[in-house]
């Protein structure tokens with residue numbers, strides 16, 4: 503049976519947040535903080551960035567005041583949901599010295615029940631990509647999966663595209679196709695300000711049943727579809743992905759890699775903001791008495807020189823080799839490794855690269871004179 507679409511208003515959204523809090527979820531949503539829209543804990547609808555949008559271009563991110571009271575009138579900011587599913591630092595184990603040796607205490611991970619509000623379609627796809635990294639049959643990451651299996655997801659369909667977005671090229675948006683408990687489309691027009699609410703799971707139906715809603719009319723659903731189509735038709739960027747895997751594999755020596763490397767600072771911003779990047783390193787620390795030690799996993803980056811240091815030397819000493827590795831992994835070898843591209847077209851690496859290196863333009867630069 504097809505889902506009946508519901509319509510809610512801002513108060514209805516507030517009731518969804520309250521119902522999730524009552525069920526013991528820690529609700530995470532968009533908030534305006536420090537000149538950016540980031541993801542943080544919220545307790546009500548008034549925490550959302552009402553009336554704020556963002557403007558993005560290569561090496562540019564600015565929040566801007568909108569002329570309306572949209573709650574989701576921005577695109578994506580510097581944070582992604584990986585910050586919660588795969589935290590930047592995780593204690594793996596600790597050990598305490600005793601009379602015979604050491605007691606090792608493994609860490610059990612964090613048992614937080616998160617509800618994510620405002621997950622964009624590209625981000626839902628990024629979560630599904632990280633699922634294949636952290637739970638792929640061969641390897642299951644206990645820490646990731648413990649948090650992942652508890653999350654409640656409220657997707658928000660995009661009704662405008664950012665200047666660096668290209669989800670249409672990557673077939674990851676702007677409308678969420680699944681993987682959510684509830685999905686919202688925000689509509690602001692002459693009929694008012696409302697949200698079309700779609701239930702994607704039993705958990706979602708249970709929460710939405712606690713909220714005052716009405717059945718959405720065909721006109722209201724059409725207005726929501728039109729708003730999403732507006733995002734689809736106005737992508738800031740596009741990427742031609744035809745044969746991209748073979749093109750990158752066959753152009754390891756293309757002169758464009760050196761041109762990109764001449765600009766790249768190897769700062770790793772692109773990998774930190776990317777919702778699918780997952781490189782990590784492991785640090786051991788010991789206290790000064792030598793009786794307590796801890797092992798931590800922390801985010802790392804393939805742009806860091808030490809990341810490619812192995813016994814006997816370093817196999818990616820040049821920035822050219824590191825950038826080529828990153829882009830070729832994202833767009834080519836990821837497909838062989840995990841069955842999909844590692845890029846969802848969110849545009850973060852373009853906006854947050856301090857020198858404006860643009861993955862869509864760099865692909866074109868190679869394609870223009872690529873060896874077949």
Ligand code: SF4
Nearest residue numbers: 766767769770772855
């Ligand atoms: S591509 Fe840009 S963001 Fe990435 S390492 Fe180079 S300078 Fe930093």
Ligand code: SF4
Nearest residue numbers: 776845846848849851
């Ligand atoms: S490579 Fe860039 S555009 Fe693609 S998912 Fe990562 S941050 Fe987003």
